[in-house]
Amino acid sequence: MDGGLAGLLITLFLLSILWFLIWRIDRKRSQLPPGPAPWPILGNLWQKDVLPLYRTYDKLSRTYGPIFTIWLGLKPVVVLCGYEVVKDALLGHSEEFGGRPEIPLAMQLSKDYGFISNNEKKWRELRRFTLSTLRDFGMGKNSMSQRVQKEAQHLVELLTKLKGDMGPVHPRPQGRSTTFPNIMHHLPGPHRKALAECEKLKDYIRQKVEIHKLTLDPSCPRDYIDCFLMKAEKEKSSPENMYSNEDLVMSVFNLFGAGTVTTSNSLVFFLLILAKYPHIQAKVQEEIDAVVGTGRAPSMEDKLKMPYTNAVIHELQRFHKTRVENFPRMTTQDVVFRGHTIPKDTTVIPVFSSVHMDPTQWENPEEVYPGHFMDEKGEFRKREAFMAFSAGKRMCPGEALARIELFLFLTTLLQSFTFQLAVTYEEMDLFSLWIEIERRAIPGTFFAIRRPASS
């Protein structure tokens, strides 16, 4: 066969693969909610008017409606926007939208062990066990708040030592799913480093588990690991074995991963906004001074007497535009939802920012307005459209602990310090500032100035 004919055959072969892929996507697209046209193979990746979603969801939902489909490579993802739609999916169709998709890098790390598993039965069992064990150890209760209080005091001491210069503030960018796992697995890049760091953390947890095994006293379990080991012993003859050693390591890893970055990122974001809006910061400090004073540390009992601070914390969580692709869901069965048929095993992203910016729910969605969470008497009021911890059967199991952490860390810091933006960044709009900080691009963004009253 001469070179020309071989070339022609190869071209025909490649064209027919391309045609097949286009045909397959077109067929699938016709069965899904509408959305921007994907490119073959890449889908909507690298289309700037589609991704990243946190910048474009508003425009896309105005064009295609509050339920639309985008393509991450060859994979369709249904995006849900606005309070009514997200509430209906997470609460009204809780079972149907209650799965978790396989996130390739997370799967590579977990091998489906642990409690953010996409094996529904295992997830249910380990979530129930984890929640009841953590509650027994005081999650959301007074004993836990005392520990958080101590941690907050350590932070104040550290900042005092650093003389208020917080140096580079680096919230960790939250995990992003990759679309071409088999390719990514062989390529260098930050994901490889992240995976290696995670493996180190898993090794550390493994060592802790081994020490616990040697020192376990079943009449007096010390912590979650002890309780898990005791449960594993009871369940060892069960054919399903959901309490293996690796399930324990991954469950601790899951709690650590889901509980630390979210809380620390929220706190950094709070401080940034308060530095940008000094009048709100000053009003919170006034309330701290009036209720707590300077002679003792803030406690959870103070929260009831501090409606403004409580409202500010909720408002800052509402205003925090987290990356929308975190915590995706998956349909567990074919579901007919608001006129659309969404097949089983489709990845679904509920956009919480769209709920928190929904003009039908919030008086001033685009502004930082603590009044959203206060009634006419100046008391704190809950809002149904507040979904920072999500809703329904997969909602955040760490909410009670996170609330304690956010309140105690923020009030303890503001009791001792006033936060100020470095002059260079004063004019920058908040959202760009946050994105820059997430990219680790800005060292020395803001400073903690010791307050005279507490020095």
Ligand code: HEM
């Ligand atoms: C400000 C702090 C936090 C925020 C904003 C937050 C928010 C969230 C959100 C939005 C979800 C997704 C739920 C869904 O898919 O519907 C989630 C899940 C989760 N969170 Fe949190 N979280 C925080 C702190 C914590 C803490 C302190 C812990 C652990 C003690 C924790 C553990 C988890 C776990 C394990 C999941 C997965 C639940 C599951 O799939 O069943 N989170 N969180």
